[in-house]
Amino acid sequence: MNGALPLERPLRVLHVYKSYYPDTVGGIEQVIAQLGRGLNGLGVESRIFTLSRDPQPPVIELPEGKVHRTRQSFEVASNNVSVSALRDFGRHVDWADVVHYQFPWPFGDVLHLLAGHRKPSIVSYQSDVVRQRWLMRAYRPLMNRFLGSVDRVVATSPEYLRSSAVLANLSTPVTVIPNGVDEGAYPQPDSQAIGRWRARLGEGFFLFVGVLRYYKGLHVLVQAARNFPGRVVIAGEGPERPAIEKKVRSLGLxxxxxxxxxxxxxxxxxxxxxxxxxxxxHLRSEAFGMSLVEAAMCSKPMISCGIGTGTSFINLDGQTGYVVEPESPQALHDALVRLQQDASLASAMGARARTRYENFFTASAMATAYLEAYRQVLPAPAPAGTR
Incomplete structure (x- = not known):
């Protein structure tokens, strides 16, 4: 395969994932959105196939492409399943030139294998299966067959490629393409909006933004805030919020x-x-960290944990911030204090973070790299004079 593009129309890419905007908000949804918008600028037509508990309307037009939603039947261990998708998926595959899956989603593996299509296919390997280890014995044969049947697997960082046992044992070619974001896709707040937040929180606080999930280590951040002469602000919703609020109350913070x-x-x-x-x-479920990319984009130093994933590819210890021992409130507290006490150090690290964002984590760089990957898996053009 060496990259024959359709001459009479744009290249068509079908993005496949278990859920999407507006039903869910998360890092993988953001990756798909940023990638779709970046590919649009390169002349690629994107479509997103996903599941929804309430797929009305069934098609939503977003800047990154049309979102086609099929009704979700049930969910088991974070695995969204749809009976109607077994029927609907094939017609979307027929439309596509390349099918692009986001992993992990076991039911997506089933869709791919049951469809029996021969369309070029790529998998973005966003994370190992971490929490549902008890299911891995049953899932592993399906996973191995799926990953072995696609044309290319993409890891999001060199760190994750090195540390994942699954990726290390693949026969399918693996490429590294970091996730990225487009600065132009973010609103530029006006002075009044900034002033309202300044009046509420002041300046110079330490910020977390994200979905409040079990692997985010926020219980450690709350413990690290004890006896810390600064403010910690946590923005986001999620299943761990009641436990975090209880921890804050119990520590009297x-x-x-x-x-x-x-x-x-x-x-x-x-x-x-x-x-x-x-x-x-603090767990490998955090395979990359899109919020870190946003912080680097905004020239902010970062504090993250060394868990052998893409977080330590985005945040370089001692250069763009600090990488500390996971689940160590004292190590995290010490890093907070260092940046709190040294404004010039924080500013210098933030400037290096911005440079790293520009070099590695823009949406345009991600889209360009994926377009090249799509070209590489497309079938070779027929020789001249043949039909």
Missing amino acids: DNVTLLGRVSDEDKMCLLQLCRAFAFPS
Whole structure:
């Protein structure tokens, strides 16, 4: 295969994942959105196939492409399943030149294998299966067959490629393409919006933004805030919020603020006002960290944990911030204090983070790299004079 593009129309890419906007908000949804918009600028037509508990309307037109939603039947261990998708998936595959899966989604493996299509296919390997280890014995044969049947697997960082046992044992070619974001896709907050947040929180606080999930290590961040002479702000919603609020109350902390979900404009205000970005994810379920990319884009130093994933590819210890021992409140506390006490150090690290964003994590770089990967898996053109 060496990259024959359709001459009479744009290249068509079908993106496949278990859920999508507006039903769910998360890192993989953001990757698909940023990639779709970047590919649009390169003349590629994108379509997103996903499941929804309430797929009305069944088709939503977004800047990154049309989102085609099929009704979700049930969910088992974070695996969304749809009976109707077994019927609907084939017609979307027929439309596509390349099918692009986001992994892990076991039912997506089933869709691919049952469809029996021979369309070129790529998998973005976003994470190992971490939490559902008890299911891995049953799932492994399906996973291996799926990953062995596609044309290319993409890891999101060299660190994850090195540390994943699954990726290390693949016979399918593996490419590294970091996830990226487009700065132009974010709203630029006005002075009034920034002023409202400044009046509420002040400046120079330490910020976390993300879905409040079990692997985010926020219980460690709350413990690290004890006896810390600064403010910690946690923005986002998720299943761990009650436990985090309980932890804050039990420790009697008045320097930790939980904001709930914030808009993109509010997020940009908070990123402008904060001293640094705290990202204490302590488990390998945090395979990359799109919020870290956003912080680097905004020239903010970062504090993350060394868990052998892409977080340590985005945040370089001692250069763009600090990488600390996971689940260590003291190590995290010490990093907070260093950046709190040294504004010039924080500023210098933030400037290096911005440079790293520009070099590695823009949406245009991601889209260009994926377009090249698509070209490489497309079938070779027929020789001249043949039909």
